[in-house]
Amino acid sequence: MLNVLEPRYSIPSRKRMSEEIIPKLYNEVKQKITLSLTTADRVALTCDGWTSRHQDTYVTITCHYLDDWVLISNVLQTRAMQDSHTGANICALLSDALEEWGLTKKDPIIVTNNNATNMIRAVEMMELLHIGCFAHTINLASQAALKLPAISRLLGRVRRIVTFFHRSANANKVFKEKQRLLNLPCRKLTIDVVTRWNSALDMLDRFLEQQPAISAALLSPELLDEMRSTAGDSTVIKELKSAIHDNLRFRYANLKEKLYVASALDPRFKTLPFISDEEREDTFTTLISEIVTLEQVKQQGSDSAGNGGSAPVQEQKSLSEGDSDPSPAPPKRSKESCALLDLLGAAYVCAPVADRAREEVGKYREVTPIPLSDDPLKWWCKHEGVYPLLSLQAKRYLCVPGTSVPAERIFSTAGDIITAQRSCLLPEHVDQLLFLQKNYSFQ
Structure with a gap:
């Protein structure tokens, strides 16, 4: 086609594509x-x-x-x-x-x-x-819960029935006929996959949806008794939730503090309703401490960059002039300096930052949380000027997938x-x- 459109055009060779065009x-x-x-x-x-x-x-x-x-x-x-x-x-x-x-x-x-x-x-x-x-963690915790004896037995029975209909063409044909007679959606039964916990939920949902057609095809009243709600279901559900909770608590034991701070910096979840009042206060105290630490690091970096190289120059000048006393003269006190600042300045240098951080966090906590459907990054873009210190921490946490x-x-x-x-x-x-x-x- 290119030869017809433009005979003079030379198509790039494989070597030129791989060695010149793509690398460039x-x-x-x-x-x-x-x-x-x-x-x-x-x-x-x-x-x-x-x-x-x-x-x-x-x-x-x-x-x-x-x-x-x-x-x-x-x-x-x-x-x-x-x-x-x-x-x-x-x-x-x-x-x-x-x-x-x-x-x-x-x-x-x-x-x-x-x-x-x-x-x-x-x-x-x-x-x-x-x-x-997080997706893998949820899957691991859910799979641990699905291995409970009562849950495992139920899933095993459902899985064997679904597999039977998948492998037997005659059984599948009878199943489809029963679907049409009972006016059920003509959908296939699904089977769970170990690597996706929600596949077990999908399998049970589809099984319950097609239960009349399945029971009519198998003529098995025992199956109906197994799937019907009983008084023992509440105990099974409690065991299921407990197993998931314990597994998640173990996996997030070392990250709990960081995850709480990340949630606090999200304007959708900043009220932290899922933890106790004491943990909530500790979380915002940690956030204030991180703000002060970050400002300290930034201040130290700017100070070292601004003062670098001044002392060696002074010493070199003194030696070159042949002074009898090679030790450099003590530096003059700046106009802003005073005895009290020299004595206590290191201990109180971050106090203004801490006060500002506490003020910003207090204002931030009073604001009504945004809806779950809103974008937290857009909210921070609009309010960055209102919370200059807090927004720096939000950038550090909310960039993590x-x-x-x-x-x-x-x-x-x-x-x-x-x-x-x-x-x-x-x-x-x-x-x-x-x-x-x-x-x-x-x-």
């Missing part, structure tokens, strides 16, 4: 993302490993940060794991990524799958804050790129193609 485009987009990352106060990373259809193992890293109260998400890199997938090797890979993208001083947080013990170990070795994927799903979404995209017809793709080209597919529209 990759470097252009990478420079834009690197420049944008320099403005981020804090970054959150998600990472996960996956295996291609050619049994090559890769680790993909995504980055999330706030830019003018807009959550920006980018795929940073996809690296092949040639060595064993130990925590030390993954730690080296993550450390190289932070160094390459200039994120070591951005106080990064890493979100990973709770089942990936090597990932968790790598983050521990890097001494970074690790957040377990709750799950590692952004990294896992790369798996399906990678399956479209690494096909059977592209078995010779080098890891470098896989990285570039995935990077461009997800980031090319980045502005």
Whole structure:
């Protein structure tokens, strides 16, 4: 077609595409993302490993940060794991990524799958804050509850019946006839999957919906007795909730304080109705303490940058003039200085910041929470000037994704790129193609 439209046009060769055009485009987009990352106060990373259809193992890293109260998400890199997938090797890979993208001083947080013990170990070795994927945590806690004897027996019986209708063509035919006779929706029975807890709920919902057709097809009154509500159901439900609660409490034991602060900074949940009054007050006290600490670090950084290099110059000048006393003269007291400030200044330097922080937190707590359907980032964008100190903490917490799903979404995209017809793709080209597919529209 191109030859007919423009015979003089030369189509780029495979070599030129892979060695010139794609790498050039990759470097252009990478420079834009690197420049944008320099403005981020804090970054959150998600990472996960996956295996291609050619049994090559890769680790993909995504980055999330706030830019003018807009959550920006980018795929940073996809690296092949040639060595064993130990925590030390993954730690080296993550450390190289932070160094390459200039994120070591951005106080990064890493979100990973709770089942990936090597990932968790790598983050521990890097001494970074690790957040377990909320979706995986809920699944693990729910699966632990579904293993209770009463629940497991019930799910096992339903699963065997559903499997029978899936495998038997004759049984499925009778089942469809009963659906039409009973005016039930003509939908298939679903079966649960271990990796998705809600699939068990979907299986039971569909089973109860089609229960008349199932019982008519099987002519089994015992099944009806099993599914009918009984007095013992309340005990089972209590055991189910207790198992989920205990599992979640164990998994979030070390992160409870951070998660409470994150919830407090979300204007939808800032009343913290799910905890006690004492825990609520402790949470806002912790938030005030973090605000003061952040301001101290910023002040120390500005002081060291402003005073650097002054003392060596003075000493060099004195020695060059041949003074008999090589010790430098004591520095003159500034006009703003006084004896009381020299004596107690270090202890009271942060008092104004603490007072401002308490004032902002008090005003923030008095405001009515916004509806759950509203965007908390848009709320903070409008009220940043009202809460200048509190908004800095909101930027540090609300940029962290709750799950590692952004990294896992790369798996399906990678399956479209690494096909059977592209078995010779080098890891470098896989990285570039995935990077461009997800980031090319980045502005």
